[in-house]
Amino acid sequence: MIRINTDLRRKILENNEDIKKCYQCSTCSASCPVLRYDPDFNPRILIIKALYGSEDTIRSKEFWKCLSCDRCNERCPQGVNPYNVLLKLKNFLFSQNLAPRERIDARELIIATGFSYPISSAVDRKRESMKLEPLESIGEELKKLL
Amino acid sequence: MKQYALFAGCTIKAALPHIEMVARKVLPLLDIELKELAFTCCPNADFRSTDEYSWLVVAARNLALAEKEGLEILSLCPGCTQTLKEANMILKDDDSLRARINKRLEKIGLIFKGTTEANHHLVILHQQIDILLQRxxxxxxxxxxxxxxxxxxxxxxxxxxxxxxxxxxxxxxxxxxxxxxxxxxxxxxxxxxxxxxxxxxxxxxxxxxxxxxxxxxxxxxxxxxxxxxxxxxxxxxxxxxxxxxxxxxxxxxxxxxxxxxxxxxxxxxxxxxxxxxxxxxxxxxxxxxxxxxxxxxx
Missing domain, CATH: 3.40.50.11810 (Rossmann fold)
Incomplete structure (x- = not known):
């Protein structure tokens, strides 16, 4: 049984009206490289549960398995843009402190240094051997900006 | 010889510098001059999955840096290209969002006007295939x-x-x-x-x-x-x-x-x-x- 959370449903639909156009055709699921290998990640089911405002689904870890390949957006005949719906749900989870730790750490690394990879003397030595400039942190400027 | 701002991206800069090395070796021989700017992470889709607004702010800073130099961006990474192209399109299309983001960019002396383009080198090379063929x-x-x-x-x-x-x-x-x-x-x-x-x-x-x-x-x-x-x-x-x-x-x-x-x-x-x-x-x-x-x- 699915417990429907109307508040959550309203929040999900805010600025996201296109999701209502989903007629559950499963084109997204048939196109999804993750579902092909992992039956627990099913975009069609995630969309209908998001529409219901199903709290359990939204708190589940399944959301974060998306490879962000955009194939579902490309093929969706209704312009629901499943990838973008998932993005908005993930943004909502992050704002509620429910994002996975590794996503929060990855975000903080970028804000701290400007790079998504740790910068280190080992990286700089490798770059120097190829006559490339060392990497300099741009974190201070990003902190001012964010 | 056309000059571009080189957007190598974090993965290449930190994990695969030999790709940056080969780009710097080969592209100038195809009449493409590269300039280094203080770009950050584009930022990537993982960053976007946490907060789309800050994703847009950081992307706008990268685009504004290239605009300030009057240069188009040549990217070595499809992910960076997608972020920069999408952010560019969103900001060009939405006047009020652009104004809000520009308030942020003002703090670091930058402005997004929408005067640059970002492309992957494949796009640029495909447009000048005759030069490639000659070399x-x-x-x-x-x-x-x-x-x-x-x-x-x-x-x-x-x-x-x-x-x-x-x-x-x-x-x-x-x-x-x-x-x-x-x-x-x-x-x-x-x-x-x-x-x-x-x-x-x-x-x-x-x-x-x-x-x-x-x-x-x-x-x-x-x-x-x-x-x-x-x-x-x-x-x-x-x-x-x-x-x-x-x-x-x-x-x-x-x-x-x-x-x-x-x-x-x-x-x-x-x-x-x-x-x-x-x-x-x-x-x-x-x-x-x-x-x-x-x-x-x-």
Whole structure:
């Protein structure tokens, strides 16, 4: 049984009206490289549960398995843009402190240094051997900006 | 000679600097001058998944830096290209959002006006294919390559506007310009699976196994990719998958500009091939013999 959370449903639909156009055709699921290998990640089911405002689904870890390949957006005949719906749900989870730790750490690394990879003397030595400039942190400027 | 702001991206700068090295070697010989700017992470899709607004702010800063120099951006990474193109389009289209973001950029003395474009080097090279053709001195005759364009250069197609997401052809055309032979394979448009390697290694490994198997059985000798994430998945992660899933075959991978370098007369070492982990001694010999044949022909 699915417990429907109307508040959550309203929040999900805010600025996201296109999701209502989903007629559950499963084109997204048939196109999804993750579902092909992992039956627990099913975009069609995630969309209908998001529409219901199903709290359990939204708190589940399944959301974060998306490879962000955009194939579902490309093929969706209704312009629901499943990838973008998932993005908005993930943004909502992050704002509620429910994002996975590794996503929060990855975000903080970028804000701290400007790079998504740790910068280190080992990286700089490798770059120097190829006559490339060392990497300099741009974190201070990003902190001012964010 | 046209000047561009080089957007190498974090993966290449920190994990695959030999790709930056080969880009800096090869692109100026194709009349493309590169300028270094203080770009940050584009930022990537993971960053976007936490907060889309700050994603847009950081992307706007990168675009504004190029605008200030009056330069277009040449990117080495499809993911960065997609972020920069999409953010550029969103900000050009939405006056009130642009005004809000510009308030933030003001704090660091920048402004987003919407006067620059960001493109991957494949897009730029495909537009000047005659120059590429003129510079080929050692055609890659007989080298059988499986093309993997990946996802972000193709989709969303209304933003990327580069090639068909269902039947991509342009990277194949660019490989043929170098004399290479294209091997079609059933899993050509399957995502490489890199994004799940950190969190769900089993899934990512099965995806890369199926890609490699499909291309290997079709007769390919190597992959060619335009993307540093795909490169890592086909290179280091292919070996991890091979150990875990115990498959027999393996195929090395080239970043497209490494092939351009070979076709222009650089050797395997000069294009950074030996920084890759998957090797094929047979293919290496075949590539070395291309040079000998070319010398005999002169």
């Amino acid at each position: 080929v001195t050692i055609p890659l005759y007989g080298i059988k390559l499986a093309v993997h364009t990946g996802c972000h250069l193709l989709m969303p197609s209304r933003i990327m506007q580069f090639d068909s997401p269902e039947q991509p052809k342009k990277l194949g055309e660019l490989v043929k310009m170098l004399g290479g032979t294209i091997i079609d394979y059933p899993e050509k448009t399957l995502c490489c699976g890199f994004g799940l390697f950190g969190s769900h290694k089993g899934t990512a490994s099965r995806i890369i196994r199926d890609k490699v198997e499909s291309a290997y059985l079709a007769g390919a000798e190597a992959f060619v990719v335009p993307c540093p994430s795909c490169f890592q998945q086909f290179d280091r992660n292919q070996l991890v998958a091979k150990r875990e899933l115990k498959f027999e075959y393996q195929l090395p991978v080239f970043y497209y500009l490494q092939l351009v370098g070979l076709a222009m007369g650089f050797d395997l070492d000069e294009v950074g091939y030996y920084h890759g982990r998957v090797r094929s001694p047979e293919l290496e010999e075949k590539i070395k013999s291309l040079v000998k044949k070319a010398v005999v022909n002169i």
